[in-house]
Amino acid sequence: MQVQKDDVRNKIIASATEEFLNAGYQQSSMRSIAAKAGITVGNVYAYFGGKAALFESIISPVWESLNELISIQVDPTEPITLPTIRQITDRITETFLENRPQFLILMNKSAGSPYKNARGELSSLVSRRLYREILPQHDPLLADAMAGAILEGIFTVFNHCGADAGRLRTLIRELLGMLLGGIPCKAHDPA
Amino acid sequence: MQVQKDDVRNKIIASATEEFLNAGYQQSSMRSIAAKAGITVGNVYAYFGGKAALFESIISPVWESLNELISIQVDPTEPITLPTIRQITDRITETFLENRPQFLILMNKSAGSPYKNARGELSSLVSRRLYREILPQHDPLLADAMAGAILEGIFTVFNHCGADAGRLRTLIRELLGMLLGGIPCKAHDPA
Amino acid sequence: MQVQKDDVRNKIIASATEEFLNAGYQQSSMRSIAAKAGITVGNVYAYFGGKAALFESIISPVWESLNELISIQVDPTEPITLPTIRQITDRITETFLENRPQFLILMNKSAGSPYKNARGELSSLVSRRLYREILPQHDPLLADAMAGAILEGIFTVFNHCGADAGRLRTLIRELLGMLLGGIPCKAHDPA
Amino acid sequence: MQVQKDDVRNKIIASATEEFLNAGYQQSSMRSIAAKAGITVGNVYAYFGGKAALFESIISPVWESLNELISIQVDPTEPITLPTIRQITDRITETFLENRPQFLILMNKSAGSPYKNARGELSSLVSRRLYREILPQHDPLLADAMAGAILEGIFTVFNHCGADAGRLRTLIRELLGMLLGGIPCKAHDPA
């Protein structure tokens, strides 16, 4: 006993992150997280209050970071000099680069968890921005669809791009150029 | 007998479809599927081998239909007169219109089932096509990202657009115009 | 399988009643109830929704019966021709004779269950009656103490008196004669 | 060292007494006892062998005191000049006044502990005394019932009467006057 406390904590976090990323929140079991970490179930509960709390410990930094983005309220009377889509996606990209697996779990594997709506909220944000800045004359559902498309495109790069942050940023830039290039709108600067 | 049997079979299928669409594969329970169908659990197993087989029975027609799309191997020496992206998305749209709930289940609610990779495979198909026809000079991962974006955009429309097929087709057309509009490629016809 | 459903149900009820009576609600385990009944845990849940529901199934008849007693509201302006203490204890006695183990569980072994206050409520009823009819000039706490004493005395007889209902009724009568005999009150008829 | 040790010991005792009184033996947890005492779980085990031993440390003084009462064997040939019921209840009252929480724990919160039968044994003592002195011509079970009633009445006063020892003694006296007043026996002095 009496292994370094941080060591065990880190082993649990690592094991749980792996499990959540592979299987998703719902399908991950505390038993197998504990086993993979090389400790007993009870001990996981000594470090984290439970499955939800363990998930939150892993996910909350990313969530906080994204929440700042989501909670920025746009003043509807202001001109559209506020963060553009590209600024939002840049911020998302940086958040991902700082917490890769956590970000992917939050966006793709949080079904059944208290964070299950995270992706939807982020998508709503992008959709509202798109609608105000780019597509006001269109069906709002089109903005939703564009927002979903943009996020999915980005997340696909996130999922499959390796450790090379430069390549990743380039890909995201190219991707957005394509995705937003077809939007007939003066507000968009393809440069 | 045969008539009776089909009746029961259809009731199970209807009940399970509803359940899978609402709760997803993993969270659906055989008990409540049977209850909703008005028959007993054991009898569901008499008609379908189990949860996975029941899911397959519901999903396979859509899956087969999409598989035709997927299994078409593009001869690399042929000119690019093969189905273009727009043809693929049209086909996807028609498949959806013919089998709405099944399609949505397959694409959005199959986590944990044997079909969990269906969406990924469809995305791969679109990606390969995009790569050959439109983006050969780019990073293949960019094609993956574009494919993911296109599918997510389409599925968002599928998910939220009501019964009006005309509006749906219009939205999909507009969406693709935007998504593909930024692609610097002679193959794309933005009209 | 396919034993008589009622047979199994009865075996569970018998096993649970024995367990609750021996160990109390809190200390009884669904596992051991199932084992004692000769079936598996899961099957107990097929018959009863859970531990609390199983307990309720056993206890509710007695509880309903006592509740009628408890819920009778005394009109404060009426003369005290309403059920006297002796009428209440008679009713309690009859309820016990109809459901012996259930009654004892409800009164002595319900700690931790949804019925944990049953004895207290019954005691309150007796106390209020005592206060109105017999002891209005005394400290209300004295009425509480008398009520507790009377009930405990009765329950002691219930606990240790065998199957002879005649002896039991005689004992209760004698007991009440003693317990209420010292009360200096015209309302009491020791005959 | 010794001073320090007693300090810690006392803190544990105080914390555990509070916990046992609030939650009962079974529902009290070593973790929260240790936490409330401001020390670690392991250290509780250094001072007390375990939950049962800790409970015993708290309860044994009261228990010893009551045991003296219980262990006095009545010589059947002696005349009944031995402690009368009233003497016993006086002794019980004094024991309670000297160790209020411990007494209440022993009598009302010891379910599941090694002392779970304490109340029953005390009740037996009172019953035997009652039988010899007052009720020899009756059913012994009647003496048991009277003993239970007397104790419950007293304990109800103990539980709900505040810090005023005078009021408490008065209430107990009045209560016993009532409870024993109906006993047709020369040994009883209703004054």
Added chain:
DNA sequence: AATGAATGAGCATTCATTCAT
């Protein structure tokens, strides 16, 4: 063909207790 009782392995969680430090 149909029933639904029964199984048994699984789940998240709790907690008295131990023991290396």
Added chain:
DNA sequence: GATGAATGAATGCTCATTCAT
């Protein structure tokens, strides 16, 4: 003497699946 990390068995409960009828 003191720590608190670690254990492991227990708890209530769920559910896909089986099979005697």
